[in-house]
Amino acid sequence: MKNVLLFADPGVDDAFAIIYSVLHPDINVVGIVAGYGNVEVEIATRNIATILNLLEVDIPIYGGANQPVSDVYVEFYPEIHGVEGLGDFEPEGLGYQLTNFTDVYDVFNKYEDVSVVEIGRNTGLMIGYMLGKQKMEQAKNYFIMGGAFLTPGNITPAAEANFYGDPVAAKFVFENIKTHVFPLNVTNSAYVTPEMIDYIIMYSPLEKLKQPLQLMYNFYYDAYQELIPGLNGALFHDLLPFMYITNPEMFSFVEREIYIETSSGPGRGASIADFRPRYEADQAMLDGEEEIKHKIALQMDYNEFFRLFLETFIRNLPPEAGE
Template structure:
């Protein structure tokens, strides 16, 4: 059983990742940290609260994360990919209003629980704040999994930068510089984690869980957006879900141990760099970059977790 704190900014792929985490019997969600990113923090919070209500898991605290990047700039949102409210065509009912728990509650959760994994599938601002504001707190975390970066492959917001690292490269550089037992899931593998509408409909035939019932509307919107970005694609990559799936099933991917640096200014801002030359040495810290993915294993895991979910508990 993995005890996780999930940092997210839902967003469609973040929302599906939250569903996956809630439905996976091998994952225990201790808290979800809501931050800006694909949408504003306020909207992300309402989206998380909506998903928790559908799942019957309103006992899970929603922690208030950051509102904007470390630079103080106004965040850029992506409604063309995630919709105005972050869930494609779905708008959480007006009666849903997420109640935020103070950020300081994270330190209490970490102190009270053993063997915690932090999974960050959004901008890294809140995770960097956790580290910088809490003396040695990250040393009490067993491992970190983050979705971010692109190594020797094109970016998805600039020719070389991935959205999470580009959204706050200052925070991301703090994370890759200071944290240990870090596992990075970049576009190299997350772009391959494509799920199709046929697979979504198959899952819906298997489960009557309220979370699963909304997946078709959400994924249709997401896939249509990706078809405009990547002509010929037959589905959409679930960047954030595969990060959780690799955390739960590390044998599903292959990684290499290397130091990471992120450019924080200039035309290459957000670009992630590692030395993959044959003569390069492993990182001194346990920093791992996933570069290969067993795609059939990912699809099998996703269908098993989502399709075997029964109705609301």
């Protein structure tokens, strides 16, 4: 069982990632930090509480960042995720009680071998590290969805949304924390078709989930028909770190230093790594202390993605969920 502390900002694909992680029998979500990103932090928190209520699990929700540390305007994308973040699914008004952000460090006291998964802006991760470096360094691994290497961005020609939303935070993270990164290079292959959703609706034993899944997917699918005409589906970027945790063999990686452009120009939020043919030879010639290198996912086995997605979403809740 893999213990996971999640940073998220639901968002349709975040919502699917949360559901996937709770349903998977080998993943134990021990806490979720809500942050701004696809929606405001208050809405993200409400959305997480809604998803957990549908799943009937009790997982602590921690209040995260409500704005970037970068001097940038916060942009939300209702045309992709809907005004409330969950497409055409409108959550009922739920009461929820936020746990103080610094209480998140108790996770490392309570559980061993905790892995951190960040699928939103990197602001909360940066703040968590700055306020509690010793605790955050107890994490077994860090998995981040974000960036674009050797491929166009999805917000600008150069930048992916999570890094564009707070490039200073992303720069800090990559300068201080060794990570596995899942950029658009692989997430652009993580498409879910209408037929896959139809299969889940037909065979899922969780009746309460069926309508929300359908409503969220339909809105998200329609958005992608505008974003990428001809794509038979919608891209679910945020699922991939969770799939790696239990099925690492489905990905291939390279190890590189990562640089984030923090200027306010057209390169803002761009992720840069050295892919020149002479890279290895140049590294062998360097003297002194090396910079932190990160594992960057470049390829994914889509057949395995397809199998894991369907198998997990038609599962019943494992007995350990929420414990």
